[in-house]
Amino acid sequence: MTQWRPQEGDMHHTGGGENMGTELERIAGMAKRHPGERLTTLAHHINEETLKECHRDMDRQKAVGVDGVDWETYGQDLQANVGRLMQRMRVGAYHPQPVRRVYIPKAGSDKMRPLGIPCHEDKLVQMQVSRILDAVYDQEFLDCSFGFRPNRNCHDALKVLNHVIEKRDVNYVVDADIKGFFDNVDHGMLMEFLQMRIGDPKLLSLIKRILVAGVVEDGRRIPTEKGVPQGGATSAVLANLYLHHVLDTWFMEVVKAHCEGEAHLIRYADDFVACFQYEGDAKRFYGSLIKRLAKFNLEVAIEKTRIIAFGRNAADGRGEDGLGKPETFDFLGFTHYCGKSANGQFRVKRKTCAKKFRAALARMKEWLRLNLNKPTAEVTGMVSMMLVGHYRYYGITDNSGMIGDFFYHVRRMLFKWFCRRSQKTGMNWDKYQRFLIRNPIPRGRITVSIYDVGPALISYIR
Numbered sequence: 001m002t003q004w005r006p007q008e009g010d011m012h013h014t015g016g017g018e019n020m021g022t023e024l025e026r027i028a029g030m031a032k033r034h035p036g037e038r039l040t041t042l043a044h045h046i047n048e049e050t051l052k053e054c055h056r057d058m059d060r061q062k063a064v065g066v067d068g069v070d071w072e073t074y075g076q077d078l079q080a081n082v083g084r085l086m087q088r089m090r091v092g093a094y095h096p097q098p099v100r101r102v103y104i105p106k107a108g109s110d111k112m113r114p115l116g117i118p119c120h121e122d123k124l125v126q127m128q129v130s131r132i133l134d135a136v137y138d139q140e141f142l143d144c145s146f147g148f149r150p151n152r153n154c155h156d157a158l159k160v161l162n163h164v165i166e167k168r169d170v171n172y173v174v175d176a177d178i179k180g181f182f183d184n185v186d187h188g189m190l191m192e193f194l195q196m197r198i199g200d201p202k203l204l205s206l207i208k209r210i211l212v213a214g215v216v217e218d219g220r221r222i223p224t225e226k227g228v229p230q231g232g233a234t235s236a237v238l239a240n241l242y243l244h245h246v247l248d249t250w251f252m253e254v255v256k257a258h259c260e261g262e263a264h265l266i267r268y269a270d271d272f273v274a275c276f277q278y279e280g281d282a283k284r285f286y287g288s289l290i291k292r293l294a295k296f297n298l299e300v301a302i303e304k305t306r307i308i309a310f311g312r313n314a315a316d317g318r319g320e321d322g323l324g325k326p327e328t329f330d331f332l333g334f335t336h337y338c339g340k341s342a343n344g345q346f347r348v349k350r351k352t353c354a355k356k357f358r359a360a361l362a363r364m365k366e367w368l369r370l371n372l373n374k375p376t377a378e379v380t381g382m383v384s385m386m387l388v389g390h391y392r393y394y395g396i397t398d399n400s401g402m403i404g405d406f407f408y409h410v411r412r413m414l415f416k417w418f419c420r421r422s423q424k425t426g427m428n429w430d431k432y433q434r435f436l437i438r439n440p441i442p443r444g445r446i447t448v449s450i451y452d453v454g455p456a457l458i459s460y461i462r
Helices: 017-033 048-057 071-075 078-090 120-137 154-167 187-195 201-211 235-258 279-295 312-320 354-371 376-394 400-421 429-438 455-461
Strands: 099-105 112-117 172-177 215-217 220-222 263-268 271-276 306-309 329-331 334-340 346-352
Touching: 017 120, 048 071, 048 078, 048 120, 071 078, 071 120, 078 120, 120 201, 120 235, 154 263, 154 271, 154 329, 154 346, 172 279, 172 329, 187 201, 187 235, 235 263, 235 279, 271 279, 271 329, 279 306, 346 354, 346 400, 354 376, 354 400, 376 400, 400 429
Parallel strands: 099 215
Antiparallel strands: 099 112, 172 271, 172 306, 215 220, 263 271, 329 334, 334 346
């Protein structure tokens, strides 16, 4: 593979700040103009100006790492702090501190999900590295990839999946899950994938140091020999890069070429479904998937992976055989099922999956328990904000029933907790209703149309 070095007019070695957006566009343009060539001058985009811009863009409420330094503390002497950080990076003395490992509940189960929280200055470096990698790789990632990419979100993935099943010859769905993906990414193979496109040794060395920084749990430092910690800014683009090579390109170039009928892949981060016209193709893909993942030290979660008959013909066939409706599958927090339109035509429909629904109610209940000592108007204001956030994601075509149920349960839950704290005067239902007239909480409504396809997805749908 050839290495490409910038010529006059290709790239300017300017700093970040207000110019950083332009610089990222130049990196993207450079990568597009020189496909298949290694880019050798990227690390200089990590400088004092770009790091200060990352600090300004950082969420001020983010949890702190092992050093306990938060956004405000680091920003009190931002220029000096960033200057010292850059000096260490220039002489090769910068080593990211280990991330602080915490666990959060996993929706719909008793299991906990590990998160890695870097220190603040490591967050700045990771954010800028992530921006550079996004600029290099985003135009190379395939249309089937939706997770953590500009102008591509969960709703876009759901819209494409809906279109594929409704409009194409799809009769079978492989509902697959990769076991512990983020914890099992192979560092050596990931670095090989990076070196296919990046020839800047400084940037590669920095990424390697981020990967092996280790974690701290219960005061004990644990080395990280594999995996990308969820919570770091670079984990999303590195995960996308890994699955781009392991899954996406393999599916499009190899799997589809050996299928007798149609085959489609829709992936959001490590969550994906594959759709097929023929059952034989679906079974061959499933068998090949197990072998393919094993080559890259990954494995299928057997208990969460299955082939189901799903689609227009599947619905008709099961009805004729007296088997009832086709099975359902979950993807991106929604249970997808076969249904009919108002005029009796086949349609894919979706509703909030049960475990996500229960988890959302549990989070609301816990928040109320911790915050019910606040003024009632403030509590209802915060509850309203959380409801709006829920509706913005789950308020999609056909899901009005579930978001209506969510509103109903939250309203009852709020009444229950108000009654608990009103020990003297109490609050009956009539009084509560009058209170809600003065301090209303929003009812559920559909905010996203499954058929409203944006320009970024036109190429895939065609």
